[in-house]
Amino acid sequence: MPRTPSSVRDRARKIKLLLLDLDGVLTDGGIVIDGTGDEFKRFDVRDGHGIRLLQRAGIRLGIISGRAAKAARHRARDLDVELFFQGVDDKLAVYEKIKRMTKLTDQEIAYVGDDMVDLPVLRRVGLAVAIADGWQDLKQHVHYTTRLAGGRGAVREVIELLLKSQNKWKEVTAKYYRS
Numbered sequence: 525m526p527r528t529p530s531s532v533r534d535r536a537r538k539i540k541l542l543l544l545d546l547d548g549v550l551t552d553g554g555i556v557i558d559g560t561g562d563e564f565k566r567f568d569v570r571d572g573h574g575i576r577l578l579q580r581a582g583i584r585l586g587i588i589s590g591r592a593a594k595a596a597r598h599r600a601r602d603l604d605v606e607l608f609f610q611g612v613d614d615k616l617a618v619y620e621k622i623k624r625m626t627k628l629t630d631q632e633i634a635y636v637g638d639d640m641v642d643l644p645v646l647r648r649v650g651l652a653v654a655i656a657d658g659w660q661d662l663k664q665h666v667h668y669t670t671r672l673a674g675g676r677g678a679v680r681e682v683i684e685l686l687l688k689s690q691n692k693w694k695e696v697t698a699k700y701y702r703s
């Protein structure tokens with residue numbers, strides 16, 4: 525695996541809040557709709573565990589999703605997501621609201637997105653991340669593009685990057701190495 529550039533690790537070191545888009549980031553972007561109109565989404569259990577590790581390390585977490593779906597709310601509740609916004613038309617407005625709520629600066633926030641609706645926020649944050657199989661043009665506007673796909677470990681990859689850059693990885697995973 526190629527080494528992550530030091531400029532990316534320098535940015536990752538400052539991050540106190542990780543913000544995620546949902547569809548195409550925590551999922552592969554697919555939405556399954558049944559005959560009654562109920563929506564189904566597929567999440568990755570290793571992304572979920574990564575989120576636990578992130579929380580254990582004291583890094584805050586938020587989701588800003590354009591769509592509103594019950595499945596998304598359930599998953600956010602499962603994972604104790606602190607800042608959860610869905611049905612969002614203007615992601616930048618929500619981003620500014622989160623900044624006011626948390627009193628964090630752009631440099632302390634990372635955002636992961638997969639499509640053009642994420643661009644306004646990606647252009648602001650200290651660490652902007654695009655998804656490997658997302659909208660291709662997004663990659664020229666970010667600091668880092670994941671190697672893994674949306675809903676297939678991309679979020680876990682970003683979390684590992686944050687925790688390793690901040691020297692927190694060993695501490696939050698130590699219990700799994702004890703014999």
Ligand SMILES: [Mg+2]
Binds near residue numbers: 545547548639
């Ligand atoms: Mg998306």
